[in-house]
């Protein structure tokens with residue numbers, strides 16, 4: 097397995113794959129380690145998570161450099177990611193015991209209640225876009241609930257995956273309880289079916305989610321899927337256009353546009369279409385892309401050249417189908433996986449920019465006659481991860497968010513973001529299950545009914 101610096105195309109490191117025999121031993125040992133871990137007190141587990149948080153804070157520069165080298169994230173954003181991981185560790189260290197306290201339920205029994213037992217060893221198949229955050233938001237609750245975990249990270253961020261394993265062990269997590277494996281896709285399929293694996297979680301594309309979920313389904317194992325999105329941002333008649341444009345651009349360009357919950361389709365009512373487009377164009381024009389180690393950079397390269405080429409093709413095909421490119425849209429003549437901030441207008445059904453996830457700094461601006469049409473277009477997608485509504489009539493906007501939009505996370509006058517206190521996840525082709533909050537920690541537990549006559 098190779099790690100390639102996407103800003104230069106240079107190979108940074110090569111790694112040996114974990115063999116099938118090693119994978120078998122790792123799964124067996126995790127199972128044994130989990131039997132002990134499940135009997136440790138919440139306080140003992142929380143002590144490891146608090147130490148993880150401390151290490152994530154104190155090593156944030158080091159981890160940010162690793163992310164910048166392996167997948168091109170600008171340094172400041174990598175440091176923020178490490179800080180957010182520390183937050184989720186602290187959060188579950190503080191709250192897991194309360195979330196998993198027995199629930200007494202009055203019935204015909206002398207005593208009846210629900211108790212939450214851990215499931216066992218969970219396989220985590222993770223993507224490269226937030227190489228630390230995606231893992232910690234799963235691992236912090238899963239470990240606090242008493243599970244073991246095996247991490248199979250995306251093949252371009254093996255350095256991050258091994259750094260996470262080292263951090264876990266340094267924080268006091270038993271060596272066998274959390275392991276990173278350097279595995280290919282076929283090995284993942286075998287692991288899911290391994291008798292020592294109880295469940296699987298995947299964050300990544302819908303394609304990868306379907307492959308993993310069908311194997312998990314065939315083996316009758318629980319799965320949680322956090323997949324892609326094509327989040328609509330609705331700019332309604334009462335919106336503050338300047339503020340909405342700023343928020344939309346910030347969200348579209350987070351992580352160089354490679355976020356599942358980035359704003360992807362800007363749906364603007366006729367009245368605001370022109371001023372909104374002008375404001376967005378001005379803001380996106382002012383963003384600088386370059387080497388993630390340079391100061392003052394807004395966007396790094398994309399994570400891999402093949403991903404950049406795929407995005408460029410989606411842009412090209414949208415243009416061929418009638419979209420207009422009003423900014424960017426060209427592959428820069430320099431080494432590395434760079435792509436400029438790009439805006440497509442006149443985007444409509446049948447075009448990749450309308451139908452598919454654009455995983456890079458490309459905004460699709462769509463015109464809507466009125467509010468009802470904006471809502472219809474917003475829901476006219478196979479995805480259902482996040483959505484946002486912009487209007488000074490906050491009650492109406494909230495009603496649209498709460499009742500009319502088909503997505504797992506709907507925000508009003510703000511961009512969609514994850515927060516340890518709030519559940520996170522999607523519907524439709526964006527997956528199922530929830531991470532974070534008390535919902536997240538209950539995904540990998542046996543919700544057990546106890547009845548005493």
Ligand code: NDP
Nearest residue numbers: 222223249250251281284300301304307323324356453455
């Ligand atoms: P993938 O979704 O293919 O990869 C995510 C993870 O799943 C990786 O660990 C990958 O391993 C693994 N994986 C992929 N296919 C399988 C399979 N059949 N069986 C088992 N494991 C599998 O992401 P890509 O890097 O290929 O990106 C492609 C597109 O996916 C992006 O352009 C973007 O649209 C979307 N994506 C969305 C993300 C999100 O958060 N919504 C995150 C990442 C990607 P390996 O790396 O070894 O292939």
